[in-house]
Amino acid sequence: xxRLERRPEPSRRMMLASPLIAAVAMLFTGSLLFFFxxxxxxxxxxxxxxxxxxxLYSVGELLLKATPLILCGVGLAIGFRANVNNIGAxxxxxxxxxxxxxxxxxxxxxxxxxxxxLMLLAGAVGGMLWAAIPALLRTxxxxxxxxxxxxxxxxxxxxxxxxxHGPMRDPAGFNFPQSKMFSESATLPLxxxxxxxxxxxxxxxxxxxAAWFFCKHTFAGYRMQVSGMAPAAAxxxxxxxxxxxxxxxxxxxxxxxxxxxxxxxGPLGQLQPSVSPGYGFAAIIVAYVGRLHPLGVxxxxxxxxxxxxxxxxxxxxxxxxxxxxxxxxxLLLFYLLAxxxxxxxxIKPHKRVAGVPA
Amino acid sequence: xxxxxLLIAFLAxxxxxxxxxxxxxxxxxxxxxxxxLNLGMEGMMLIGAVVGFGVTLGTGSMxxxxxxxxxxxxxxxxxxxFLVLTLQTNQVAxxxxxxxxxxxxxxxxxxxFVGQTVAPMPHLHFxxxxxxxxxxxxxxxFDAMVYASVALVVAIGWMLARTRLGLIIRAVGESxxxxxxxxxxxxxxxxxxxxxxxxxxxxxxxxxxxALTPMWVEGMTAGRGWIALAQVVFATWKPRGVLVGAYLFGxxxxxxxxxxxxxxxxxxxxxxxLPYLATIVVLVIICRxxxxxxxxxxxxxxxxxxxx
Numbered sequence: 001x002x003r004l005e006r007r008p009e010p011s012r013r014m015m016l017a018s019p020l021i022a023a024v025a026m027l028f029t030g031s032l033l034f035f036f037x038x039x040x041x042x043x044x045x046x047x048x049x050x051x052x053x054x055x056l057y058s059v060g061e062l063l064l065k066a067t068p069l070i071l072c073g074v075g076l077a078i079g080f081r082a083n084v085n086n087i088g089a090x091x092x093x094x095x096x097x098x099x100x101x102x103x104x105x106x107x108x109x110x111x112x113x114x115x116x117x118l119m120l121l122a123g124a125v126g127g128m129l130w131a132a133i134p135a136l137l138r139t140x141x142x143x144x145x146x147x148x149x150x151x152x153x154x155x156x157x158x159x160x161x162x163x164x165h166g167p168m169r170d171p172a173g174f175n176f177p178q179s180k181m182f183s184e185s186a187t188l189p190l191x192x193x194x195x196x197x198x199x200x201x202x203x204x205x206x207x208x209x210a211a212w213f214f215c216k217h218t219f220a221g222y223r224m225q226v227s228g229m230a231p232a233a234a235x236x237x238x239x240x241x242x243x244x245x246x247x248x249x250x251x252x253x254x255x256x257x258x259x260x261x262x263x264x265x266g267p268l269g270q271l272q273p274s275v276s277p278g279y280g281f282a283a284i285i286v287a288y289v290g291r292l293h294p295l296g297v298x299x300x301x302x303x304x305x306x307x308x309x310x311x312x313x314x315x316x317x318x319x320x321x322x323x324x325x326x327x328x329x330x331l332l333l334f335y336l337l338a339x340x341x342x343x344x345x346x347i348k349p350h351k352r353v354a355g356v357p358a
Numbered sequence: 359x360x361x362x363x364l365l366i367a368f369l370a371x372x373x374x375x376x377x378x379x380x381x382x383x384x385x386x387x388x389x390x391x392x393x394x395l396n397l398g399m400e401g402m403m404l405i406g407a408v409v410g411f412g413v414t415l416g417t418g419s420m421x422x423x424x425x426x427x428x429x430x431x432x433x434x435x436x437x438x439x440f441l442v443l444t445l446q447t448n449q450v451a452x453x454x455x456x457x458x459x460x461x462x463x464x465x466x467x468x469x470x471f472v473g474q475t476v477a478p479m480p481h482l483h484f485x486x487x488x489x490x491x492x493x494x495x496x497x498x499x500f501d502a503m504v505y506a507s508v509a510l511v512v513a514i515g516w517m518l519a520r521t522r523l524g525l526i527i528r529a530v531g532e533s534x535x536x537x538x539x540x541x542x543x544x545x546x547x548x549x550x551x552x553x554x555x556x557x558x559x560x561x562x563x564x565x566x567x568x569a570l571t572p573m574w575v576e577g578m579t580a581g582r583g584w585i586a587l588a589q590v591v592f593a594t595w596k597p598r599g600v601l602v603g604a605y606l607f608g609x610x611x612x613x614x615x616x617x618x619x620x621x622x623x624x625x626x627x628x629x630x631x632l633p634y635l636a637t638i639v640v641l642v643i644i645c646r647x648x649x650x651x652x653x654x655x656x657x658x659x660x661x662x663x664x665x666x
Contacts, residue, residue, distance in 0.1 A: 085450060137638070141646040146397070146450070147588045148641065151634040154581045162627035284454055321469050326462020333455035334437065337447040345446075
């Protein structure tokens with residue numbers, strides 16, 4: 001038996017290496033899984049993980065899918081750093097989409113440049129308001145933000161479902177539960193003609209950059225970091241916990257709301273019964289795999305996006321079930337958490353002293 | 359106006375909606391009493407639901423299906439236990455990972471079962487008792503799990519309060535360091551409570567796919583795993599509180615099915631929101647007094663312990 005020995009200092013090398021170890025372990029397990037469901041592992045591996053990189057169109061799709069993951073992931077990471085666990089980004093995203101949709105439908109006849117900015121604003125404010133509920137209940141009543149933000153996800157889903165079945169349904173839509181298609185001026189401009197990736201991707205990179213600046217160069221960012229790593233020291237220094245909670249929820253709520261706008265004003269082009277296949281939850285993994293660092297989040301969002309796109313490609317070409325994507329997501333986080341062990345510990349082989357039977 | 363028949367139907371269906379919450383929450387309650395917070399309930403319940411359904415479909419035996427669901431829940435919680443107890447990972451993050459994994463894995467396992475049905479768990483019929491007007495249909499016509507879940511609450515309540523094992527579990531939850539110093543196997547005991555919690559979460563999930571709606575639908579727990587977690591807080595970590603809470607929530611859940619009959623002119627989506635909103639409201643009421651939580655919450659909840 002070998003045993004774990006605590007390192008005197010956390011290993012920086014392991015901190016950077018553990019996401020890579022986790023990704024490799026996930027790929028390896030993925031190949032095994034392909035083998036067990038009767039796929040030729042190498043070919044399946046190629047289709048799933050390599051093929052999405054081989055055409056310009058699919059690279060565009062990768063960036064399109066990465067956009068909401070970056071936006072949500074960056075916001076969540078800021079909170080996780082300060083031990084503020086916002087698990088409800090999917091709800092905040094949904095409300096953002098609803099608010100943006102309301103603006104788009106209200107100004108349907110108007111062809112003006114300001115419709116889109118107004119939608120982004122409405123989405124951000126909607127996400128913030130939805131995020132304000134868990135923040136308020138945590139700071140005022142000490143209620144677990146994990147459970148409250150999560151419950152609100154289901155409330156948001158039902159609200160969207162009500163709206164697309166009722167008040168916001170397209171009157172000329174043959175009773176399908178969806179809104180009218182948004183007008184030209186309520187649709188995000190494409191980055192490259194022929195690809196579906198749109199201006200929201202630029203917004204997500206700006207958000208990551210701003211978050212990096214916030215964490216690295218502002219006092220508020222420093223305060224949050226200290227609160228997360230050493231709550232006692234933060235208390236001693238007089239850093240206010242409610243302020244951190246509010247800041248974390250407002251930032252992540254706004255970004256998740258904008259992610260919702262990006263979906264309805266982007267690839268969807270309308271409100272539908274569901275605007276997100278769980279981006280808000282996948283973003284939790286994105287945040288952790290990205291080491292809670294804004295730039296890491298961008299990289300891990302692309303990796304997570306690859307899981308989605310690869311899953312779709314494999315579904316079409318190999319008839320593999322789309323649920324594999326969810327398994328890969330979960331595995332990735334398991335492996336990352338397990339690999340994180342080596343940041344603080346190293347394995348020490350059990351020494352056998354001569355003459356003493358082990 | 360509400361007729362007696364409607365009232366009976368409403369109250370009786372409440373027990374059905376409450377039972378999976380009772381079973382799953384009792385598992386989590388024992389786990390949390392030993393100081394471990396497993397946020398993977400939703401994932402474990404989903405795996406229990408799909409495995410219980412699939413095995414019952416394959417073997418034709420509901421007993422085997424239930425056992426398999428419990429085993430599957432335990433296997434899931436073993437992953438959690440290994441990461442948290444042996445590898446010392448963060449409990450919150452690991453629990454979330456377990457839920458996300460469970461959502462994906464249950465959808466993967468369950469693709470072949472979509473659209474199939476099994477015969478629902480049979481309702482018991484007691485001679486004479488079930489025939490009593492009003493009382494009979496209200497108390498003596500449920501399936502076995504409803505009665506078993508109430509017995510479970512009594513048994514676990516007794517175990518925690520009156521037995522040596524219960525004392526050790528509580529001691530480990532309050533202060534793993536003291537418990538370790540006295541010589542109790544903290545990690546081993548926590549493995550036990552985590553596995554027990556997983557087994558009950560699996561059973562609670564299987565009740566959904568075998569009794570409540572006898573079929574498999576992707577994501578069919580619809581947040582019940584999270585509500586089960588909230589139930590433990592609501593109950594302030596006391597078994598009888600779980601029973602009260604679960605029946606309260608069962609009633610709220612059933613409003614959406616009986617709402618129209620009761621003359622509630624509210625769109626069904628708003629009635630569907632009620633259980634989640636009720637969870638939030640109840641959490642606020644319980645948590646607003648920090649003393650209540652502080653006095654009852656296991657002191658080491660969520661904190662890892664590593665014997666050195």
